[in-house]
Amino acid sequence: MAAVGERSAREPSPLVSAKALVKRFGEFEAVRGIDVEVVKGEAFGFLGPNGAGKSSAMRMVGCVSPRSDGDLRVLDMDPQVDGPSIRARLGVVPQEDNLDTELSIRQNLQVYGRYFGLSRAHVRAKATELMEFAQLTERADDEVDTLSGGMKRRLTIARSLVNDPDLLLLDEPTTGLDPQARHLLWDRLFRLKQLGVTLLITTHYMDEAEQLCDRLVIMDNGRIVAEGSPPELIACYSSREVLELRFAPGESGDVASTVDGLADRVEVLPDRVLLYTENGEAALSATHARGVRPLSCLVRRSTLEDVFLRLTGRTLVD
Amino acid sequence: MAANTEITGAARSRAATLRILPPGLYAGRASKVLERSLLVSKKMWLVFLSGIVEPAVYLLAFQIGFGRLVTEVVGPGGEVMSYAAFVAPALMMASAMNGAVYDATFNVFFKIRHARTYEGMLATPVGPVDIAMGEISWSMLRGGLYAVAFLAIMTLLGLSGSPWVVLLVPVALLVAFTFAALGMACVTFIRTVSQFDYIQLAVMPLFLFSATFYPLSVYPEPLRPVVQLSPLYHGIELARELSVGVVEPAMLGHVGYLAALAALGLWVTSRRLAGLLLR
Ligand SMILES: Nc1ncnc2c1ncn2[C@@H]1O[C@H](COP(=O)(O)OP(=O)(O)OP(=O)(O)O)[C@@H](O)[C@H]1O
Ligand SMILES: [Mg+2]
Secondary structure (H helix, E strand, O other): OOOHHHHHHHHOOEEEEEEEEEEEEEEEEEEEEHHHHHHHEEEEEOOOOOOOOOHHHHHHHOOOOOEEEEEEEEEEEEEHHHHHHHHOOOEEEOOOOOOOOEHOOOOOOOHHHHHHHOHHHHHHHHHHHHHHHOOOOHHHOOOOHOOOHHHHHHHHHOOOOOOOOEEEEOOOOOOOOOHHHOOOOOOHHHHHOOOOOOEEEEEHHHHHHHHHHEEEEEEOEEHHHHHHHHHHHHHOOOOOEEEEEEEOOOOOHHHHHHHOOOOEEEEEEOOOEEEEEEEEHHHHHHHOOOOOOOEEEEEEEHHHHHHHHHOOOOOOOO | OOHHHHHHHHHHHHHHHHHHOOOOOOOOOHHHHHHHHHHHOOOOOOHHHHHHHHHHHHHHHEEEEHHHHOEEEEOOHHHHEHHHHHHHHHHHHHHHHHHHHHHHHHHHHHHHHHHHHHHHHHHOOOHHHHHHHHHHHHHHHHHHHHHHHHHHHHHHHOOOOOOOHHHHHHHHHOOOOOHHHHHHHHHHHOOOOOHHHHHHHHHHHHHHHHOOOOOOOOOOOOHHHHOOOHHHHHHHHHHHHHHHHOOHHHHHHHHHHHHHHHHHHHHHHHHHHHHHHHH
């Protein structure tokens, strides 16, 4: 007993803890045994291409999809038994907006708050605050269907905050937002994190993952292929710099043999050749010396995109 | 103090519900789902109006039309009554049925298949049982509203002879709840709008052959058990007897049958919603 108490005092139990978690749809395995631990106050990301199983994993954490196998605990409870109590403390932004189209924008926020058992006075004040947050105050009494896609997204995100959640599940939160709205949202999420809210984010965008996530897993085909902080992953799976040579589509293949040996690793994509190296400028001079004439070239730092390419042989966003 | 009792009451009913359903499907928030419907309904008063007008037109037709041809029938308890007064309680139950079925099918179908309304709700503590109970209660209120309006018209036309007719309101609510529960259960199996024809196909004979327009004794002997399967028949029997102040033990059977079907509808609806939306 004492030992248990000591342990939990030192390291608080994780908000989300998945062990060998599996999700099957019929015969098909969408999530094939993933292990994930999300601790309080961190921003944790699922990065992966279409169909990787990110949403399936998120829905299990959100207690709206029963697990097929393995263990899952959320907020130290079992989703299969304590779904309502867990969901009471979650904020959820689903991949596809499911706003209530029969209600106005203000009513959407108020009614949603009522589902959490909040008082009328509380949800009235909260709705006003959240419309300010989502920059929708002027549209308060409009129907949801009159909003643009990005505005709906902002309303969905605002709605997820109505119960002041401890854990926020964001499934591709910024898809459909313009760059300004995206940066604004990142800023808001960052502030929520500072207030102690734990974030679980899925995304296709590595800049988003790099900006927001303290730690992330890269998923592919229902499995986790790597885990770490963005700098750790880059250091572990990529070189410091990348030389990117652009070619007309189809011409990049011929170059591969010419640049052989000039970098630690070479990736050939249909329109580009990527040379992974500690010194990009040196590699650039060397390719010129060998007579390679690309349409354009660029020396840049490695990103998560490179990590992903290395691990899965695929680019993240086509 | 009051708040405290509310909580223990909710906890108790929750414990009772949990025993017959898998855990985690009910959060005691059905009233919040109902609240949403009330908010939405404020925009739909025109639909209500049309729902009230239809049965009233029927009633007028019987009063001035059939009433002249068939002047008197023998009602419950052997009393002789006007034909219009005989039919009126039955039509009141039918209007309760229609109101409830309409709401629990068309509106619910839209929310399940197109609007994703329930998916939004399910991300909150609200569970499928809350949704089923909230939506069925709303459909019941709508059916009940039609029935009350019908009763008012009945009274205006002088067809509600005894003060007993007040008791027709709870009967109408029971009928509406049962049909809402059955209707919503059915609609969870419907995939396309054209399949609504099946529901119409079920409701029409129920309306015509539930001893609505003539007593059960008129049906040939072998057909009577079939008529007695109809939930509307049991509602109509209850209503007709109460309308003239007849109370007898057999009424418990009618109530029991309706309540059992209501429970079945609620259970199927909850299971189906869970299966459809919590995949
Ligand atoms: N309800 C379902 N029934 C059957 N298969 C499903 C269902 N939901 C998801 N899948 C399958 O599971 C796999 C993973 O889907 P999921 O939505 O989790 O991917 P994702 O990583 O979120 O992809 P995206 O980036 O496109 O959102 C896909 O192959 C998908 O077809
Ligand atoms: Mg997804």
